[in-house]
Amino acid sequence: MTSTLLFTFYDLSDNTYTLQHPIEFEIVKSYDSPAQSFEGIFPCDADYPEFYRMQVSLNGNILFKGRLDEQTETHNDQGRRLTIMARSLGALLLDNEALPQTYTNVYLSDLFDEHIRPYGFTSLTAPQDVFFNQYQVVKGMSVWEVFYNFFRSSALGLAYVDDDDNIICQFGPPMGETYTFSNLSDTAMHYSSLKVTRNRYSDISKYVIRNSEGVYDSSYISPNTVSWKLNRTRYLIPSPEFSLFENAPRQEAILRIRRAHMGRFVVTLTYPGIFTAKVGDRINLNTGLHEYTGLFAHQVRMRMSAAGMTTTYTLLDPTYV
Numbered sequence: 001m002t003s004t005l006l007f008t009f010y011d012l013s014d015n016t017y018t019l020q021h022p023i024e025f026e027i028v029k030s031y032d033s034p035a036q037s038f039e040g041i042f043p044c045d046a047d048y049p050e051f052y053r054m055q056v057s058l059n060g061n062i063l064f065k066g067r068l069d070e071q072t073e074t075h076n077d078q079g080r081r082l083t084i085m086a087r088s089l090g091a092l093l094l095d096n097e098a099l100p101q102t103y104t105n106v107y108l109s110d111l112f113d114e115h116i117r118p119y120g121f122t123s124l125t126a127p128q129d130v131f132f133n134q135y136q137v138v139k140g141m142s143v144w145e146v147f148y149n150f151f152r153s154s155a156l157g158l159a160y161v162d163d164d165d166n167i168i169c170q171f172g173p174p175m176g177e178t179y180t181f182s183n184l185s186d187t188a189m190h191y192s193s194l195k196v197t198r199n200r201y202s203d204i205s206k207y208v209i210r211n212s213e214g215v216y217d218s219s220y221i222s223p224n225t226v227s228w229k230l231n232r233t234r235y236l237i238p239s240p241e242f243s244l245f246e247n248a249p250r251q252e253a254i255l256r257i258r259r260a261h262m263g264r265f266v267v268t269l270t271y272p273g274i275f276t277a278k279v280g281d282r283i284n285l286n287t288g289l290h291e292y293t294g295l296f297a298h299q300v301r302m303r304m305s306a307a308g309m310t311t312t313y314t315l316l317d318p319t320y321v
Contacts, residue, residue: 034090
């Protein structure tokens with residue numbers, strides 16, 4: 001079966017334009033960002049109008065949809081080129097600043113309605129409508145930070161935006177499709193390149209926490225300190241959203257250590273082609289030297305260049321996501 005990639009663009013009157021396959025393009029999706037990104041270079045054979053949104057599909061499945069950040073036409077000895085840079089709808093949540101204020105008796109759904117819904121998001125899924133007696137929004141916070149930090153600090157959960165622009169809040173990482181990669185099996189997907197990295201420099205063993213009077217009088221030690229032979233200490237001034245209720249600074253220390261542990265084991269796996277890979281997919285991998293089960297797809301990078309098409313997963317241990 002021949003794979004068909006379609007690149008559809010919309011002008012300010014919502015007229016549609018289908019461009020030729022690009023000279024190169026890249027789509028990047030990451031679990032820790034609400035905004036997916038697209039960058040592509042196309043032959044420029046017409047006087048195109050200003051585009052404001054676009055969509056990329058593969059055999060009818062949407063790989064990317066979003067709003068343009070930049071549209072550039074160039075002409076040199078290589079010909080005319082049209083360069084497009086775009087991000088998904090989640091970019092609006094990063095680009096818009098929240099009004100500084102202190103909430104009292106506020107629910108997660110209240111913050112969704114005030115900070116997220118106005119930018120085109122209509123669906124919120126959460127295990128419970130978590131509540132704070134008091135919650136501070138400081139100057140410079142994006143609307144996404146307000147919402148994300150609220151759920152993270154109240155329930156130790158994480159929020160993310162899925163491919164369909166749904167806002168998902170949950171206590172553990174998402175579970176997408178499961179794929180098996182092995183160059184030793186005819187029934188598994190084969191990879192073209194693989195890198196397994198253990199980053200010991202990223203780990204933190206201990207946070208010493210400053211209290212409201214400016215004294216560093218408590219600490220949190222990673223439960224892996226002894227078994228992993230760690231010895232790296234940091235001092236923590238609690239963030240505003242972690243300073244308004246009891247034990248919140250300790251929760252922040254726990255989250256920071258978990259995030260440091262998240263980067264200690266990273267697998268970069270490249271498949272020679274493009275398919276509908278998603279953040280949250282789980283990967284079973286046999287390298288020939290070691291077998292890994294249930295690795296979490298933290299980032300997906302789809303790319304086409306003169307060297308061909310590839311899909312690259314960045315995989316992490318889901319225990320620390």
